[in-house]
Amino acid sequence: MKTTYLILLTISTLIITTSSVFAQPALPAAPSQAPIDGGLSLLAAAGGAYAIKKLREKKNQEEELP
Template sequence: MKTTLIIFASLIIVLIATALVLAQPGLPGDPAQAPIDGGLGLLAAAGGAYAYKKLKKQRTE
């Protein structure tokens, strides 16, 4: 009776370990999206101001 219990317990452990070892990983999820509203707007405004300054200076010369 004791050997039957040991065999049964070891069989259950082997089956669970096999399922864990052979498990396939899932597909990766979507990457986290980063907001682009604040910094990009400031860069665009600074670029526009710089271009306006250059064009204004070029017209006066």
């Protein structure tokens, strides 16, 4: 009787403990992309405004020369 009880206890312990074994975690997710709606759009708008200003200044200088 003791042998049967010991075998049954061993098997049930192994079954219960194997369900709590965890696998290795998955690889981390891909990094998120750069947010275009943040400060990057303001930087692009400021760059465009600066380019327009420089083009107008260049045009005015060319008109004054002749």
